[in-house]
Amino acid sequence: MTDPILKISNLTKRFGGNTAVSDINLEIQPQETVAIIGPNGAGKTTFYNMVSGRMTPTEGKIELEGQDITGLPPHKISRMGVSRSFQIxxxxxxxxxxxxxxxxxxxxxxxxxxxxxxxxxxxxxxxxxxxxxxxxxxxxxxxxxxxxxxxxxxxxxxxxxxxxxxxxxxxLDEPTAGMTPxxxxxxxxxxxxxxxxxxxxFLITEHDMDVVFGLADRILVMHRGENLFVGTPDEVKAHPEVRRAYLGEEEEEEASA
Ligand SMILES: Nc1ncnc2c1ncn2[C@@H]1O[C@H](COP(=O)(O)OP(=O)(O)O)[C@@H](O)[C@H]1O
Ligand SMILES: [Mg+2]
Missing domain, CATH: 3.40.50.300 (P-loop containing nucleotide triphosphate hydrolases)
Structure with a gap:
């Protein structure tokens, strides 16, 4: 095992009484592509905002190549080698x-x-x-x-x-959002x-499951700020709770459409 490029420990962000990101742990190895998935409001963008320095975590630690970057301002984190795209x-x-x-x-x-x-x-x-x-x-x-x-x-x-x-x-925050097929x-x-x-x-958030399964070496599934599951695309596809969360959601969307 090489040292992780990014090590996230017990990362938490609260907005008043609302916990947007709740006790997330994640290690990303160099050259890995990791995707974060989860329904709207799961906490994906908030997670990014903390890693890139736009928001200060309420609790937890973020280490980049062994250095503690928790709470550093965006320009410092960017100079240390983290770059992000925006949804807009x-x-x-x-x-x-x-x-x-x-x-x-x-x-x-x-x-x-x-x-x-x-x-x-x-x-x-x-x-x-x-x-x-x-x-x-x-x-x-x-x-x-x-x-x-x-x-x-x-x-x-x-x-x-x-x-x-x-x-x-x-x-990359939803790199294919709004694109044609x-x-x-x-x-x-x-x-x-x-x-x-x-x-x-790469750390990518994405709604489109074909994109996620086509790109990611590993996937973090977030639900209401929490880590529901971390695994390879095949493990995520086979995971009953993840399937239920996603399939359940799709059924609801179809029913209300
Ligand atoms: N700046 C903010 N102030 C207050 N609440 C926020 C803020 N940003 C996000 N939230 C809340 O945090 C939760 C997670 O949002 P977000 O990280 O944008 O989710 P996602 O990107 O997965 O859709 C939501 O309940 C959202 O309303
Ligand atoms: Mg978002």
Missing amino acids: NNIFPEMTVQENVEVAVTAFHGHSRKLFNFASRNKAVQEEARELLAKLQILELADRRAEVISYGDKRLLEIAVVLATRPHLVL DETKRTTSLIRQLADTGEYT
């Missing part, structure tokens, strides 16, 4: 696709204070941005203004921006390819 689009609409990634790459190099001169630095930033766009297969959109590209392409651009800070741990397939296979490079560890 987070790009500059007036800039081109490439400029959006260049801004993120520049911000990263600003922190690392590389000593090359302005012109070569600019060129390096451009090249790095283009490499990222190629990785996400949106290089042909490089010169378009971000606001005119399709919703699915915007979300891929958002992933390129997330990867521009060279994160070790990448948090074709966009969802394309995005799933792209994330799979990125995971297969071994450069990233």
Whole structure:
């Protein structure tokens, strides 16, 4: 066993009397892809907000590569190698696709204070941005203004921006939400390819079970803030309580539709 990249111990977040995340324990190994699933209100986004530093846990501990990051501000956690996407689009609409990634790459190099001169630095930033766009297969959109590209392409651009800070741990909050079935397939296979490079560890929340089962090495099932089950996709599929929670929910949804 290698050391975990992320170790979550007894993580809890309460909002007044409402416990959004309740005593969660989880270890994620480098290069693993872990998905968090659970119905709306299960606590997935709150969990992310604590790992990325946007919310301070009420109780518990978060360790990144052996360092305690509990309660650190977002910019510090981001500099330590954690990058997240948001459920809501987070790009500059007036800039081109490439400029959006260049801004993120520049911000990263600003922190690392590389000593090359302005012109070569600019060129390096451009090249790095283009490499990222190629990785996400949106290089042909490089010169378009971000606001005119399709919703699915915007979300891929958002992933390129997330990867521009060279994160070790990448948090994606519902990466395929709002996508067409074709966009969802394309995005799933792209994330799979990125995971297969071994450069990233992914923590993903997702509603679409096909996406989850297609991507995740392990799945954490949350229900009302609690850990209902952790296991491989096959174990999750076979788990009676998880099946009941999910199948039960689907039946209710169909009945009320
Ligand atoms: N900023 C907040 N203030 C108060 N309650 C919140 C806040 N954020 C989330 N909650 C509550 O925490 C619970 C979990 O929400 P959330 O983490 O958004 O779930 P999910 O992402 O799984 O849908 C919900 O009951 C929600 O109303
Ligand atoms: Mg959410």
